[in-house]
Amino acid sequence: MTSDSPEPKLTLELDDGEKAMLAALLKQTIAADPFSMSQRLRQLRAILEKLEPPATRPQRYPVPKPAGTPSLLLARKKGRRR
Numbered sequence: 001m002t003s004d005s006p007e008p009k010l011t012l013e014l015d016d017g018e019k020a021m022l023a024a025l026l027k028q029t030i031a032a033d034p035f036s037m038s039q040r041l042r043q044l045r046a047i048l049e050k051l052e053p054p055a056t057r058p059q060r061y062p063v064p065k066p067a068g069t070p071s072l073l074l075a076r077k078k079g080r081r082r
Contacts, residue, residue: 019051019052022051023048023051023052026044026047026048026051027048029044030044030045030048
């Protein structure tokens with residue numbers, strides 16, 4: 001096999017119980033390994049993310065306006081002084 005040829009893709013048909021068992025085994029293996037930054041653990045974490053995608057993260061705050069652009073609060077304050 002040459003390095004240019006793609007590797008065959010392995011697909012597994014697992015039911016929910018089997019996926020849960022496999023995910024639990026991966027979590028246990030990852031937690032027990034003393035080398036947390038090893039290539040092996042990175043691969044195991046990638047597999048775990050495919051089995052159990054991480055929960056969606058909350059939305060971040062909007063990007064701050066550039067300097068010199070007045071905020072709505074400042075515009076309201078200026079309007080009240082009149």
